[in-house]
Amino acid sequence: MTIDSSAPPLIHGGVQTPRAALPQLPPLALYIHIPWCVRKCPYCDFNSHAASPVLPEEEYVDALLADLDQDLPAVYGRELSSIFFGGGTPSLFSAQALGRLLEGVEQRIRFADDIEITLEANPGTFEQEKFTAYRALGINRLSIGIQSFQEDKLKALGRIHNGDEAVRAAGMARQAGFDNFNLDLMHGLPDQSLEDALGDLRQAIAMKPTHLSWYQLTLEPNTVFWNQPPTLPEDDTLWDIQEAGQALLAEHGYAQYEVSAYAQPGRAARHNLNYWSFGDFIGIGAGAHGKLSHPDGRIVRTWKTRLPKDYLNPAKNFKAGEKSLGNDELPFEFLMNALRLTEGVEARLYPERTGLPLESLAEGRRDAEQSGLLQVEPSRLAATPRGQLFLNDLLQKFLC
Numbered sequence: 469m470t471i472d473s474s475a476p477p478l479i480h481g482g483v484q485t486p487r488a489a490l491p492q493l494p495p496l497a498l499y500i501h502i503p504w505c506v507r508k509c510p511y512c513d514f515n516s517h518a519a520s521p522v523l524p525e526e527e528y529v530d531a532l533l534a535d536l537d538q539d540l541p542a543v544y545g546r547e548l549s550s551i552f553f554g555g556g557t558p559s560l561f562s563a564q565a566l567g568r569l570l571e572g573v574e575q576r577i578r579f580a581d582d583i584e585i586t587l588e589a590n591p592g593t594f595e596q597e598k599f600t601a602y603r604a605l606g607i608n609r610l611s612i613g614i615q616s617f618q619e620d621k622l623k624a625l626g627r628i629h630n631g632d633e634a635v636r637a638a639g640m641a642r643q644a645g646f647d648n649f650n651l652d653l654m655h656g657l658p659d660q661s662l663e664d665a666l667g668d669l670r671q672a673i674a675m676k677p678t679h680l681s682w683y684q685l686t687l688e689p690n691t692v693f694w695n696q697p698p699t700l701p702e703d704d705t706l707w708d709i710q711e712a713g714q715a716l717l718a719e720h721g722y723a724q725y726e727v728s729a730y731a732q733p734g735r736a737a738r739h740n741l742n743y744w745s746f747g748d749f750i751g752i753g754a755g756a757h758g759k760l761s762h763p764d765g766r767i768v769r770t771w772k773t774r775l776p777k778d779y780l781n782p783a784k785n786f787k788a789g790e791k792s793l794g795n796d797e798l799p800f801e802f803l804m805n806a807l808r809l810t811e812g813v814e815a816r817l818y819p820e821r822t823g824l825p826l827e828s829l830a831e832g833r834r835d836a837e838q839s840g841l842l843q844v845e846p847s848r849l850a851a852t853p854r855g856q857l858f859l860n861d862l863l864q865k866f867l868c
């Protein structure tokens with residue numbers, strides 16, 4: 469494969485003061501991006517593209533494995549603790565294609581005995597046999613994109629499924645042997661009332677998922693909703709939805725552990741917890757991001773070529789860019805992830821994962837504690853409830 473001269477230059481930025489080598493490398497995860505969907509939803513800014521009738525499955529699997537081969541030298545000897553197939557809509561891919569991919573990955577990197585393998589699935593893109601075949605491949609967790617059960621809301625969101633298909637999806641997952649599955653729901657939807665939002669949550673809870681991701685709809689640049697904004701609920705209603713929804717989830721045994729993530733005991737998403745605790749991950753596929761710590765102390769972020777047609781073009785590089793994080797960037801990068809967690813993280817994780825001493829946070833910590841945004845707790849780094857509400861203000865305290 470030749471170097472793509474039109475790709476962004478490889479950047480080596482930040483302050484390059486030597487850092488202590490990390491005492492131990494963090495857990496390693498793998499993110500695999502599948503960039504196609506049946507059609508593009510008007511609110512979505514993910515790297516997803518309407519699929520043509522025939523997906524280039526075989527070609528894409530070959531490219532993913534070649535992409536992984538290029539990242540392998542950086543993770544030699546390590547094992548994978550989780551894999552996440554995200555999208556786009558990975559459930560558009562056949563079990564046969566995903567099977568060949570998983571087999572290829574396992575030939576290249578050892579899997580931990582208790583590896584978590586999650587696949588994002590959209591109602592309306594699979595049937596029972598496909599789920600059963602996915603389970604047989606070793607995929608042991610599903611994340612099903614429900615968004616809402618109400619017909620008018622699904623229509624406003626441009627979804628391809630209806631409420632019945634959303635309900636059936638969870639039944640099919642369970643029947644296929646998935647005892648661990650997440651439902652994605654959104655709230656703050658066009659013209660949504662408090663009762664509408666709680667109705668969606670009640671229906672989701674009734675399906676007994678082990679995990680619920682409950683996102684507030686945001687209007688993102690470069691989407692149809694950004695250019696033609698729908699009528700969203702007033703701030704007071706959004707606040708009521710948030711408060712009542714959190715209480716309802718807690719009442720049914722779903723503990724909030726991150727801004728939008730709720731889980732039954734022991735069922736937090738391991739893959740996502742690894743991101744939020746500044747673990748390492750390889751990202752393969754169009755536009756995928758990665759972050760790897762090296763034994764010499766370097767911590768490097770990478771990103772892959774974004775457009776599927778370019779990613780599949782043998783004349784182009786898979787890697788579009790990389791950046792070694794400087795000492796001035798690491799505090800913010802670490803906390804931007806860790807402080808999303810409701811309980812935060814143990815403070816000892818900071819030197820372990822960044823190679824920087826805890827003292828490098830001292831000034832920001834003092835300021836954030838005095839502002840009531842950070843808990844006063846020497847052995848933990850955790851936002852207060854107020855800090856969780858004003859996360860951006862809290863993070864500003866750690867910008868160099």
Ligand SMILES: C[S@@+](CC[C@H](N)C(=O)[O-])C[C@H]1O[C@@H](n2cnc3c(N)ncnc32)[C@H](O)[C@@H]1O
Pocket residue numbers: 511512513514554555556557588589590612613614615652653654683684685686687688
């Ligand atoms: C990678 S996306 C899509 C997964 C899957 N393709 C689907 O649509 O069901 C993961 C989740 O992010 C959430 N999401 C996407 N765009 C959003 C937005 N603008 N605001 C809030 N949540 C959003 C949705 O709940 C979605 O299921």
Ligand code: SF4
Pocket residue numbers: 504505506507508509512513514516555556557590613
């Ligand atoms: S199906 Fe999911 S990934 Fe695809 S456009 Fe819709 S929200 Fe985005």
